[in-house]
Amino acid sequence: MALEWVLPSLYRVALEHVNAFLIDAGDEGLVLVDAGTPADAGPILDAVAGLGREPADVRHVLVTHCHVDHAGGLAELKEATGAPAYMHPIDAEMVRSGRAVRPLTRTPGVLDKATYQQLFGDPPSTLPATDVEHEVLDGEVLDVAGGIKAVHVPGHCAGQLAFLWPGGGSGGVLFAADAAANVAGLSLSPAHEDVEEGKRSVMRLAGLDFGAACFGHGQDISNDASARFREAFGSDLATPAAG
DSSP states (O other), rough: OOEEEEHHHHEEEEEOOOEEEEOGGGGGGGEOOOOOOGGGGGHHHHHHHHOOOGEEEGEEEEEOOOOOHHHTTHHHHHHHHHHOEOOOOOOOOHTTTTTTOOOOOOOOEEEESHHHHHSSSSSOOBBBOOOOOOEEETTTTSSSTTTTEEEEOOOSTTTOOOEEETTTTOOOEEEEETSSSSSSSSEEEEESOOOHHHHHHHHHHHTOOOEEOSSBBBBBBBBSSHHHHHHHOOOOOTOOOOO
């Protein structure tokens, strides 16, 4: 685990297989974006301690989708912090019942077949079941950290949410979840439930305005991020932005 400064009040928790993020909202406590795998709850709590905070200082846990590398640590983190969880209703039901994945297929052209099989061929189908207190819909603005807007971005996962945070001093931060990755350049996720829907979702994100972008997999983009998205994916400007 590495705790890395991204922007003012924003930190990336670089876990073994995925990224999680901590927003330091001052007296309002910490907001955790994504919960890692079941093995990552301890490292995430270590990152909280690295900021000089206690587990109880985590006040909200925003989970982008139900896959085990994003929601697997949620049950243990909720027990340790007492923080409520926020998810889209479609994936909240998966987590409540301990289910982690629906059928995935390889995204054409993103990874060769052998690499895909190594990384995604047999993903864990279950995770520790836990409650999700808040079901979040497209366009909803959460009253945390100055207001965080949810954007429903299905394709990689039917109940996937991206989050737009106005803080960080960069013109806004997009938490893109797995709608896109930035491992060897900006690209679609290597796996989708519905790749055409995933393409529509990432084009929608490209039509929004944000200065920085953070990803479940890969490096952050610290400036001109929405322009980078438009270069990589185009934009569906005919689709109204959430809210």
